[in-house]
Amino acid sequence: MIQDITAIYHNEYKEQSPSVGDYIMFADGRSVLMKKDSEVIEYLRYEELDGVEMSFRYLFFLDTEEGVKRFFLGESQALPENIMEKYSFEQQNIFREKKPKMFAFAGITACQLANWYQATKFCGTCGSSLVHDKKERMMRCPNCNAMHYPKISPAVIVAVTNGNKLLMTKYAGRSYKNYALVAGFAEIGETIEETVKREVMEEAGLRVKNIRYYKSQPWSFSDTLLLGFYCDVDGDDNITMDEEELSVAEWLTREEIPTEYDGISLTNEMIMRFKNGEDR
Numbered sequence: 001m002i003q004d005i006t007a008i009y010h011n012e013y014k015e016q017s018p019s020v021g022d023y024i025m026f027a028d029g030r031s032v033l034m035k036k037d038s039e040v041i042e043y044l045r046y047e048e049l050d051g052v053e054m055s056f057r058y059l060f061f062l063d064t065e066e067g068v069k070r071f072f073l074g075e076s077q078a079l080p081e082n083i084m085e086k087y088s089f090e091q092q093n094i095f096r097e098k099k100p101k102m103f104a105f106a107g108i109t110a111c112q113l114a115n116w117y118q119a120t121k122f123c124g125t126c127g128s129s130l131v132h133d134k135k136e137r138m139m140r141c142p143n144c145n146a147m148h149y150p151k152i153s154p155a156v157i158v159a160v161t162n163g164n165k166l167l168m169t170k171y172a173g174r175s176y177k178n179y180a181l182v183a184g185f186a187e188i189g190e191t192i193e194e195t196v197k198r199e200v201m202e203e204a205g206l207r208v209k210n211i212r213y214y215k216s217q218p219w220s221f222s223d224t225l226l227l228g229f230y231c232d233v234d235g236d237d238n239i240t241m242d243e244e245e246l247s248v249a250e251w252l253t254r255e256e257i258p259t260e261y262d263g264i265s266l267t268n269e270m271i272m273r274f275k276n277g278e279d280r
């Protein structure tokens with residue numbers, strides 16, 4: 001999966017300033033600055049900024065075989081021309097494909113944080129300008145003391161099994177056209193197991209039993225923390241598809257599943273695990 005990298009990700013927060021060798025990340029919406037015309041992902045280094053005025057926000061570091069790589073967010077209105085000749089903003093979807101994987105993970109994670117900082121400038125309670133907390137990755141309101149933490153929405157991925165068959169779906173009206181699994185966000189006031197039951201009922205009209213937690217995945221593409229579950233259909237296996245959400249919902253046998261391994265998403269890993277009979 002995208003977070004399975006050869007480095008150790010350290011996100012403990014500590015205010016610090018960049019120095020030579022550190023990576024400076026820039027985001028524009030869901031795009032991240034990286035070197036143009038490069039086969040592999042390359043980010044800008046602190047020394048390349050050559051004294052350009054801006055503020056920096058520490059993000060995280062990767063503990064790699066070649067040593068520690070620190071990542072900062074650069075807060076700049078406009079980057080100088082000599083940098084934009086060599087670098088460009090690339091859409092976040094590039095991180096599903098491009099290597100090295102530890103830089104893809106760093107890029108998508110930095111992108112989520114950059115978007116959160118961008119969207120968290122004013123207090124939602126009183127409207128005052130927020131300030132950075134000194135100890136935590138959190139924005140604090142100096143007026144009413146409200147605390148604003150990074151947005152992470154828990155959501156489930158559900159593999160509903162029926163003997164040798166798996167419930168597979170395709171989304172309606174989305175660019176992603178491959179098979180997926182039942183998925184959805186947790187609602188306020190429910191346990192994550194209740195989210196599993198509700199989502200399967202809403203999307204496919206099925207009851208489930210034997211809900212088994214599998215793994216989780218930080219899915220920064222959509223500010224989500226995914227929690228993967230396997231479960232079995234309970235009773236009637238006739239599907240009633242939610243036609244607003246889905247274009248396909250059907251039972252496929254292990255042999256019929258066309259999905260191939262992608263090494264990125266939890267959904268893919270869960271489908272492949274069933275396809276290969278590793279869930280048994």
Ligand SMILES: [Zn+2]
Pocket residue numbers: 123124125126127128141142143144145146
């Ligand atoms: Zn406030």
